[in-house]
Amino acid sequence: MQQLEVKPNTFTITSVISACAEVGVLQQGKWIHDYAVRSGMESDICVMNSLVDMYAKCGSIVTARQLFDKMSRKDVVSWNAMIAGYAQNGHAGEALKLFHQMLWKGVKPDHITFVCILSACSHAGLVDEGRHYFELMGQKYCFTPRSDHYACMVDLLGRAGLLNEAEDFIKMMPIKPDTGVWGALLGACRIFCNVELGEKAAECLFELDPENAGYYVLLSNVYAAAGRWDGVAKVRAMIKERQVKKSPGCSFVEANNRIHAFIAGDKTHPQSDKIYTMLETLSRQMDEAGYVPSTSSALHNVAEEVKESLLYVHSEKLAIAFGLLSTSPGTPIRITKNLRVCGDCHNATKFISNVVSREIIMRDSIRFHHFKNGLCSCRDYW
Numbered sequence: 001m002q003q004l005e006v007k008p009n010t011f012t013i014t015s016v017i018s019a020c021a022e023v024g025v026l027q028q029g030k031w032i033h034d035y036a037v038r039s040g041m042e043s044d045i046c047v048m049n050s051l052v053d054m055y056a057k058c059g060s061i062v063t064a065r066q067l068f069d070k071m072s073r074k075d076v077v078s079w080n081a082m083i084a085g086y087a088q089n090g091h092a093g094e095a096l097k098l099f100h101q102m103l104w105k106g107v108k109p110d111h112i113t114f115v116c117i118l119s120a121c122s123h124a125g126l127v128d129e130g131r132h133y134f135e136l137m138g139q140k141y142c143f144t145p146r147s148d149h150y151a152c153m154v155d156l157l158g159r160a161g162l163l164n165e166a167e168d169f170i171k172m173m174p175i176k177p178d179t180g181v182w183g184a185l186l187g188a189c190r191i192f193c194n195v196e197l198g199e200k201a202a203e204c205l206f207e208l209d210p211e212n213a214g215y216y217v218l219l220s221n222v223y224a225a226a227g228r229w230d231g232v233a234k235v236r237a238m239i240k241e242r243q244v245k246k247s248p249g250c251s252f253v254e255a256n257n258r259i260h261a262f263i264a265g266d267k268t269h270p271q272s273d274k275i276y277t278m279l280e281t282l283s284r285q286m287d288e289a290g291y292v293p294s295t296s297s298a299l300h301n302v303a304e305e306v307k308e309s310l311l312y313v314h315s316e317k318l319a320i321a322f323g324l325l326s327t328s329p330g331t332p333i334r335i336t337k338n339l340r341v342c343g344d345c346h347n348a349t350k351f352i353s354n355v356v357s358r359e360i361i362m363r364d365s366i367r368f369h370h371f372k373n374g375l376c377s378c379r380d381y382w
Contacts, residue, residue, distance in 0.1 A: 010041050014050045021054035024336040024363050025254050029054045049077045056085025059334060059361035059368050076110050084116040089368045090377035092124030111143055118152035122159055123367055125381050130156040151180035158188025159381070163197055179208050179215075186215065190222050195231070198222040213239070213246040214339075251319035252336040255326040262318040264310070269318075271325065278321040283312065285355040286348065294344040316345040320352060320360060330358070337364040346382070350374050 008016075013036050020029035033051055041047045048071050055064035068074075068082045079102045086095035099117055102109065114137045121130035134153055137143045150173055157166035166185055170177050182204045189198030202219040209215065216239050223231030239246065248263045260269065269275060293308045316337060323333035341349075341364040353360050354374035362369045370377035 008039075010044045010047055013039075013041055014046050017047070017050040017054045021050070021057040023259070024058050024252070024334065025259060026055075026058040026060060026334060027254055027257065029058060043072070045071070045073055045075060045078070049075075049081055052078065052085065053081040056081065056088065057363070059089060059332075059363060059370065061085055061089045061091065074107070076107055076113065079107055080110070080112050080116055083113065083120070087116050087120035087123060090123060090370065090379075092120040092126060095120035096129070109141065111146060111149070114143065115148045115152060118149060118156065122152055122156040123378070123382070125160055127156060127160050127162070147175065147178045147180055150175070150177070151184050154181050155184040155187070158185055159191065161188075161192055163188055163192060163194055167197060167200075177204070179205055179212070182208070183215065183218075186218050186222070190218055190225065193222065193226045195222055195226050195228060210242060211244055213244045216244060217246065247338065249315050249337070249339045251315035251338075253319045253323050253326070254334060255323070260319075260322060260326075262315045262322070264315050264318075265313045266315065266318055269322065271322065274325055275318055275321045278325055279312070279317060282317075282321065282324075282352055282355070286351045289351055289355055291348060291351045294347055311342075311344045311348075314342060314345050316341060316362065317348060320349065323360075324356060324358070332359040332361050335360065335362045337362060340364050340366050341369065346376065346380075350376055 013032060016032050017029060017036075020026075020032060029051075033054075036042060036047055036051070048067060052064045052068050052071075055061070055067065064082065064085050068078065071078060079098070083095045083098050083102075086092070086098065095117065099109070099113070102113075114133060117133050118130055121127070121133065130153065134145070134149065137145065137149065150169075153169060154166045157163075157169060163185075166188060170181060170185065173181070182201045186198055186201040186205060189195070189201060198219060202215060202222075205212070205215040216235050220232050220235040223229070223235065238244075251262050253260045253262075262269065266272075267276075293311050295308060295311070316335060319335045320333060323335065327333055341362060346369065349360055349362065349369070349371045351374065352358075353371035357373075360371040362371065367378065367382065369382070
């Protein structure tokens with residue numbers, strides 16, 4: 001478009017900013033932001049809403065809030081973007097505070113607002129608060145809950161370990177549970193190794209969306225976490241029989257205006273030798289700091305030593321090693337993962353952030369994890 005000297009309008013810019021947000025490419029997003037400013041589009045509410053959303057989805061929540069506060073005019077989309085950003089980045093308190101500020105300003109919430117609020121409660125384990133806002137939605141604002149709201153409530157209850165209550169909640173739903181609802185329950189079963197309920201949820205998911213590989217993987221993980229290797233074999237047979245295509249776990253890093261992708265055990269990157277040398281260095285430093293591999297995250301029926309070697313080359317660790325090699329000292333390393341980060345990589349990243357004195361911002365398929373000084377913003381509740 002630029003080569004043809006066609007001048008983009010606000011719709012073009014908004015679309016490109018949204019694309020940057022979805023894949024988490026902050027540097028590209030910043031460039032588009034600068035372009036929007038130079039083109040006099042910073043006063044356009046749609047462009048500003050997209051920028052707030054983009055910075056939040058790239059883990060730059062402080063910048064997102066600064067832009068939000070600068071906006072002379074805000075609509076419900078503006079408030080939703082900022083509340084969702086706080087929820088995704090593990091700042092439930094700020095999300096709820098901003099929600100009440102929104103009400104005080106006289107802005108009426110919509111269905112999406114309550115999805116954001118319930119999600120914030122879910123990620124922080126605020127069960128009572130989540131119940132309150134779910135009831136408030138209908139009683140005060142006369143909103144009929146939609147599938148997204150029910151899914152958030154099941155997620156809220158499930159993450160808190162209230163699996164029986166989550167199941168009862170589903171049974172009482174006035175609408176047919178969809179994949180979001182059953183997927184939330186299956187995810188909770190994975191966390192708490194509830195095989196029986198996990199099988200029920202998976203059966204419903206396979207009926208609703210039989211080609212979604214993610215549900216088969218989740219059920220397989222439930223079996224593996226419980227040591228039910230016969231169940232793992234059964235799921236693998238189902239995947240093969242039904243010809244379900246499974247996407248590998250992949251971690252992405254933006255560096256030098258390029259997106260670099262890694263899968264577990266990857267040695268295709270041009271800097272693989274340096275990456276694995278960096279991994280060896282990190283491993284020694286982590287061991288000295290007291291890190292112990294969580295072999296329960298290696299969902300394979302193999303010896304403990306083999307499990308440790310498999311965990312060593314997970315895509316997240318390769319991406320972090322490359323990030324350390326390709327970014328300036330003291331700057332944050334930003335990782336995007338297409339699946340949920342595994343328990344061992346989560347624990348290892350806390351150690352890495354401490355031994356190298358770097359902030360590591362990881363966006364997985366569920367939420368953001370901000371690792372700094374050996375701690376994570378999720379407080380290990382995820």
